[in-house]
Amino acid sequence: QVQLQQWGAGLLKPSETLSLTCAFSGGPFSDYFWNWVRQPPGKGLEWIGEIDPRRGTSYNPSLGSRVTMSLDTSKSHFSLELSSVTAADTAVYYCAARYYDILIVHSLDVWGQGTTVTVSS
Amino acid sequence: DIQLTQSPSFLSASVGDRVTITCRASQGIGTYLAWYQQKPGKAPNLLIYAASTLQHGVPSRFSGGGSGTEFTLTISSLQPEDFATYYCQQLNRYPFTFGGGTKVEI
Numbered sequence: 001q002v003q004l005q006q007w008g009a010g011l012l013k014p015s016e017t018l019s020l021t022c023a024f025s026g027g028p029f030s031d032y033f034w035n036w037v038r039q040p041p042g043k044g045l046e047w048i049g050e051i052d053p054r055r056g057t058s059y060n061p062s063l064g065s066r067v068t069m070s071l072d073t074s075k076s077h078f079s080l081e082l083s084s085v086t087a088a089d090t091a092v093y094y095c096a097a098r099y100y101d102i103l104i105v106h107s108l109d110v111w112g113q114g115t116t117v118t119v120s121s
Numbered sequence: 122d123i124q125l126t127q128s129p130s131f132l133s134a135s136v137g138d139r140v141t142i143t144c145r146a147s148q149g150i151g152t153y154l155a156w157y158q159q160k161p162g163k164a165p166n167l168l169i170y171a172a173s174t175l176q177h178g179v180p181s182r183f184s185g186g187g188s189g190t191e192f193t194l195t196i197s198s199l200q201p202e203d204f205a206t207y208y209c210q211q212l213n214r215y216p217f218t219f220g221g222g223t224k225v226e227i
Contacts, residue, residue, distance in 0.1 A: 045219040058215040105212050107155030111164035
């Protein structure tokens with residue numbers, strides 16, 4: 001059974017860098033696209049970005065140049081960094097994965113448990 | 122960016138009701154649309170992908186339809202465990218975007 005387990009700092013001060021990591025288990029790491037999604041308190045879902053191991057990264061332009069996603073294939077981990085955080089970045093952050101299939105565009109069918117990140121001075 | 126507009130935002134229903142949620146895209150996205158269910162304090166759960174394909178393990182009372190710019194999620198007979206918030210997501214073009222959500226309440 002494939003699953004994601006995520007961790008990272010939950011309390012940040014303004015201007016600091018958010019750093020989260022997600023560990024994948026239960027399947028071939030190379031068979032998936034790797035995503036991050038966030039949800040501000042009481043609000044809807046916002047897509048942050050995706051890593052395609054075959055083609056690279058795609059980020060939400062709304063986050064500008066503050067976001068960086070990376071893979072560590074040796075550990076089956078992927079990570080998110082968001083620099084210069086403000087209170088507007090306070091949210092639950094989820095890692096998620098979708099299966100790579102050349103015939104079908106799959107959706108996010110594996111999710112981490114979520115990490116609550118609060119930005120406050 | 123492709124905008125997704127869900128309607129209604131809130132839906133009051135009873136157990137046994139047939140419920141339909143609509144998701145409209147600002148431009149054509151083929152069938153690159155997914156539906157998720159989210160319960161309070163939990164991660165979203167994939168229900169439907171490719172507009173109409175039921176994810177493994179999801180009850181058959183859930184169905185999806187549509188293509189291009191208009192899509193629907195239908196629950197044929199609402200069960201107590203279905204009271205939740207539902208989101209659509211397009212995966213046709215980056216940045217992937219979500220609809221604003223539909224909260225299904227008693």
